[in-house]
Amino acid sequence: MKRSLRRxxxxxxxxxxxxRAMSILRVASVLAIVALGMxxxxxxxxxxxxxxxxxxxxxxxxxxxxxxxxxxxxxxRYRQWRARKQRENMARRASQPDDEDxxxxxxxxxxxxxxx
Amino acid sequence: MHHTSPLTVIAALxxxxxxxxxxxxxxxxxxxxxNTKISLLLGLGVFPIAAAATTNVEGYxxxxxxxxxxxxxxxxxxxxxxxxxxxxxxxxxxARNAFTGANNCYVCHADYGMFGxxxxxxxxxxxxxxxxxxxxxxxxxxxxxKIHLVKPYPNAxxxxxxxxxxxxxxxxxxxxxxxxxxxxxxxxxxxxxCHGFAHPNMVPEKDRGHxxxxxxxxxxxDAGAAQSLGLVDGGTP
Numbered sequence: 526m527k528r529s530l531r532r533x534x535x536x537x538x539x540x541x542x543x544x545r546a547m548s549i550l551r552v553a554s555v556l557a558i559v560a561l562g563m564x565x566x567x568x569x570x571x572x573x574x575x576x577x578x579x580x581x582x583x584x585x586x587x588x589x590x591x592x593x594x595x596x597x598x599x600x601x602r603y604r605q606w607r608a609r610k611q612r613e614n615m616a617r618r619a620s621q622p623d624d625e626d627x628x629x630x631x632x633x634x635x636x637x638x639x640x641x
Numbered sequence: 642m643h644h645t646s647p648l649t650v651i652a653a654l655x656x657x658x659x660x661x662x663x664x665x666x667x668x669x670x671x672x673x674x675x676n677t678k679i680s681l682l683l684g685l686g687v688f689p690i691a692a693a694a695t696t697n698v699e700g701y702x703x704x705x706x707x708x709x710x711x712x713x714x715x716x717x718x719x720x721x722x723x724x725x726x727x728x729x730x731x732x733x734x735x736a737r738n739a740f741t742g743a744n745n746c747y748v749c750h751a752d753y754g755m756f757g758x759x760x761x762x763x764x765x766x767x768x769x770x771x772x773x774x775x776x777x778x779x780x781x782x783x784x785x786x787k788i789h790l791v792k793p794y795p796n797a798x799x800x801x802x803x804x805x806x807x808x809x810x811x812x813x814x815x816x817x818x819x820x821x822x823x824x825x826x827x828x829x830x831x832x833x834x835c836h837g838f839a840h841p842n843m844v845p846e847k848d849r850g851h852x853x854x855x856x857x858x859x860x861x862x863d864a865g866a867a868q869s870l871g872l873v874d875g876g877t878p
Contacts, residue, residue, distance in 0.1 A: 554663040561656040564696040571703030594685040
């Protein structure tokens with residue numbers, strides 16, 4: 526992965542705080558419940574307004590909620606991957622204290638960028 | 642419920658399971674661990690997508706029903722005429738046919754061909770748009786004058802079922818005489834001189850006045866004859 530892309534990803538990951546991620550998931554859940562309600566309405570009363578609402582607005586809300594879930598899960602996975610990577614780097618540095626060249630690898634630069 | 646097909650039951654069950662999972666997440670507020678992720682994947686992804694797919698199929702089928710088309714007040718008289726067992730209108734006669742039956746609006750007005758379904762649905766959306774923007778509060782008498790087909794009704798739609806090739810059809814002298822005109826669409830099957838108006842109760846008074854008596858819609862079957870034929874409930878004879 527290119528360094529600039531990794532930097533961008535890291536910056537975006539920091540934007541979503543864990544509490545905020547849970548809030549987004551809660552909003553997504555509410556949107557999905559509303560969308561499912563529209564679908565149920567169209568099944569119970571298959572007339573133009575409910576059917577068209579379910580097939581358009583309901584689909585849109587459902588898609589948004591699922592996309593929000595995917596984004597949050599992707600974010601969470603990336604956050605876990607980064608934490609693991611940092612732990613590995615720290616462990617490697619601890620085991621090779623004199624190897625200064627190793628400190629110049631991409632991951633350390635990225636960490637420095639993030640701190641900056 | 643108006644319509645309880647197996648798909649409706651499946652869609653309802655999937656939706657209920659999703660809602661239960663989502664409400665549980667909202668109420669219990671669990672941490673974002675593996676179990677929560679799986680639960681949300683089912684509640685926000687798998688079950689709602691399956692419910693949406695089945696609802697789409699059900700919704701698509703619902704849009705083909707006469708009940709759906711007739712729910713807008715400007716279309717109600719047309720739907721009522723179709724359901725009238727005594728009506729001799731072209732639409733009503735087709736409504737008694739098991740093939741068209743409750744879907745007679747869609748079967749007759751659908752465009753055919755590769756993109757026919759899509760074009761028909763786009764046309765239907767246009768109808769909905771026009772209804773909510775122009776005709777929603779329009780009195781019926783005014784609507785009768787203003788509502789008209791965008792293009793002449795194509796004989797090709799009739800010919801999806803009535804091929805114009807069968808010997809019985811060709812044995813009719815009037816069919817033979819107008820064969821080319823019928824196939825090319827220059828003479829409409831649903832014209833007053835041929836099979837009559839499809840929706841006789843929607844013909845504006847001014848058009849009735851200018852139409853020779855012999856070309857007006859065919860008369861309704863009298864009540865006694867309808868009773869003897871068992872046509873009192875709008876069902877198939």
